[in-house]
Amino acid sequence: VDSLMFDEKKGYWPEIILRDAMAEYLTLTVKNLDVTQKAFVVGTCGMARASIASLVKLGFSKINITGLDQESALNLIKDFKEIFYNVQFEYTKRSDVTILAGTHGLVINTLSLLDSEDFPNEIYYFNFLKKGGLVIDLVDIPSETPFLKIAKDIGAMVVHGYELLGFYD
Numbered sequence: 001v002d003s004l005m006f007d008e009k010k011g012y013w014p015e016i017i018l019r020d021a022m023a024e025y026l027t028l029t030v031k032n033l034d035v036t037q038k039a040f041v042v043g044t045c046g047m048a049r050a051s052i053a054s055l056v057k058l059g060f061s062k063i064n065i066t067g068l069d070q071e072s073a074l075n076l077i078k079d080f081k082e083i084f085y086n087v088q089f090e091y092t093k094r095s096d097v098t099i100l101a102g103t104h105g106l107v108i109n110t111l112s113l114l115d116s117e118d119f120p121n122e123i124y125y126f127n128f129l130k131k132g133g134l135v136i137d138l139v140d141i142p143s144e145t146p147f148l149k150i151a152k153d154i155g156a157m158v159v160h161g162y163e164l165l166g167f168y169d
Contacts, residue, residue: 021168022054035059037105044072048110064090100128108136
């Protein structure tokens with residue numbers, strides 16, 4: 001929950017605006033977003049949860065998740081399986097990220113290099129991303145992260161954190 005909405009009949013109620021903002025932003029800015037491909041989410045924080053909900057709202061039905069620890073990722077998957085029945089959730093250990101096949105059309109990073117001493121450097125290889133895939137980094141500082149620099153170098157489409165989070169604001 002990132003907001004409280006007011007309705008004259010219901011009063012205040014919690015809402016997740018990031019979920020809706022991300023879905024709308026991607027719909028408006030990304031041409032030919034292929035929701036039939038797998039999506040890869042890095043992180044298990046609240047921002048990752050909002051991102052996953054947004055992906056499901058957009059129509060993605062295959063979502064792969066990795067994070068700093070296995071327990072939080074499996075808890076996240078358990079929570080989402082109770083809500084979304086027609087979505088396939090998969091967990092990939094950090095050590096296995098480098099051996100994934102290039103079957104993911106989109107990747108969202110929610111982890112900051114600045115906030116984590118144990119940042120998963122395995123994601124920098126991008127072996128899991130299809131050629132020309134979409135890379136979203138929800139980190140806003142620094143504006144040009146190493147994650148996005150490498151993504152640009154391999155020819156991926158990129159969305160900077162400040163762009164999406166600015167639209168969210």
